[in-house]
Amino acid sequence: MLTTISETISRYLTPEVIRTGIRVIIIIFIGLPLVKIISRSVGRTIGKKKDSLQTEMIVTKGILYAGLALIFVALLNEFGFRISVLLGALGIFGIAIGFASQTSVSNIISGLFLITERPCEIGDMVQIGSTTGIVLSIDILSTKLRTFDNRFIRIPNETILKTEMINISRFPIRRMDLDIGVAYKEDIRRVMAILKDIAGKNPYCLEEPAPRIFLNEFGNSSINIRFSIWFEKSDWLNLRTSIKLEIKERFDAEGIEIPFPHISLYTGEATKPMPLKITDSERESKPS
Numbered sequence: 001m002l003t004t005i006s007e008t009i010s011r012y013l014t015p016e017v018i019r020t021g022i023r024v025i026i027i028i029f030i031g032l033p034l035v036k037i038i039s040r041s042v043g044r045t046i047g048k049k050k051d052s053l054q055t056e057m058i059v060t061k062g063i064l065y066a067g068l069a070l071i072f073v074a075l076l077n078e079f080g081f082r083i084s085v086l087l088g089a090l091g092i093f094g095i096a097i098g099f100a101s102q103t104s105v106s107n108i109i110s111g112l113f114l115i116t117e118r119p120c121e122i123g124d125m126v127q128i129g130s131t132t133g134i135v136l137s138i139d140i141l142s143t144k145l146r147t148f149d150n151r152f153i154r155i156p157n158e159t160i161l162k163t164e165m166i167n168i169s170r171f172p173i174r175r176m177d178l179d180i181g182v183a184y185k186e187d188i189r190r191v192m193a194i195l196k197d198i199a200g201k202n203p204y205c206l207e208e209p210a211p212r213i214f215l216n217e218f219g220n221s222s223i224n225i226r227f228s229i230w231f232e233k234s235d236w237l238n239l240r241t242s243i244k245l246e247i248k249e250r251f252d253a254e255g256i257e258i259p260f261p262h263i264s265l266y267t268g269e270a271t272k273p274m275p276l277k278i279t280d281s282e283r284e285s286k287p288s
Contacts, residue, residue: 020078020079023078024075024078024079027071027074027075027078028071028075031067031071031074032068032071034067035063035064035067035068035071036064038063038067039059039060039061039062039063039064039067040060042059042060042063043057043059043060043063044060046059057122057137057138103156103158104141106158107140107141107142107156107157107158108140108141108157110156110157110158110160110161111138111139111140111141111142111157112140113157113161114138114143114157114160114161115138119165119167120135120138120165120167120170121135121138122135122136122137122138123135123169124167124168124169124170125167125168125169125233126145126165126166126167126168126169127165127166127168128143128145128155128159128160128163128164128165128166129159129163129164131145131147131153131155132147132148132168133145133146133147133148133151133153134146136152138157140157141156141157142154142155142156142157143155143157143160168233169233171233172232172233173206173209173230173231173232173233174230174231174232174233174236175209175228175229175230175231176228176229176230176231176236176239176240176243177226177227177228178226178227178228178229178243178244178247179216179224179225179226179227180195180224180225180227180247180258181219181221181222181223181224181225181258181259182222182223182225182251182256182257182258182259183222183223183256183257183258183259184222184223185257186223186256186257188215188223188225191225191256192213192225194250194251194254194256195211195213195225195227195247196211196213198243198246198247198250199211199227199229199243201246202229202239202242202243202246204231204232204235204238204239204242204243205229205230205231205239205243206229206230206231206232208230209230210230211227211228211229211230212226212227212228213225213226213227213228214226221259221260222258222259227247229243
């Protein structure tokens with residue numbers, strides 16, 4: 001029995017098989033970590049030079065996938081597979097898959113356009129359709145966002161390419177436009193001077209470009225003033241809250257009225273109020 005087992009092992013465990021096994025182990029246990037280390041190192045180096053997380057991710061994934069493909073081909077070669085025959089079979093299989101998954105192919109092509117055109121990068125704040133969030137990654141098939149209420153959203157690249165994208169944080173500074181209504185009785189020049197003083201004292205408003213304040217329109221119940229102020233993109237939320245509080249508090253202190261809509265009824269002549277008449281029945285119904 002032992003002789004039979006020994007003969008079987010010696011028959012299959014030939015020196016060539018042992019050498020092949022050693023090469024396979026070396027390829028797997030040395031090649032895989034080496035590919036990961038190289039991809040991360042090169043990706044970080046290029047990402048620092050380009051100052052772009054998206055470039056770092058693309059380079060890292062590209063080197064990683066290329067290295068894994070080489071390892072796979074090397075393993076097949078060690079096991080005696082003919083690469084030319086395998087590539088031919090994969091080509092036919094790829095054509096069949098391509099016809100069956102046209103949507104995925106369209107997303108891949110759209111992803112390549114997004115990566116090449118670079119309308120946004122990782123960390124940018126974007127609005128795609130009705131969705132607003134921070135870009136987590138731009139991959140071949142889809143783009144991942146994290147919304148401000150901490151939800152994860154995956155949007156197919158084809159949808160992004162067909163939809164208007166607004167990159168909110170692309171430029172270092174932005175402008176906030178506030179429409180402020182004041183009563184018709186107010187001194188508009190005084191109101192504008194107060195708004196200018198508020199902008200000058202707010203720590204989040206930029207001095208350059210200077211704030212713009214102008215009379216926008218005559219509304220139904222108020223004179224509407226456009227108050228445009230510039231700020232650094234990281235101060236958006238702080239400015240949005242603080243500037244509105246300061247306007248309300250300052251207007252209250254200065255006695256400036258922010259009116260609500262009024263409706264006046266006239267009988268035909270704007271200078272005469274509507275006449276009211278109390279009948280005897282109405283007098284009797286009133287409590288004494």
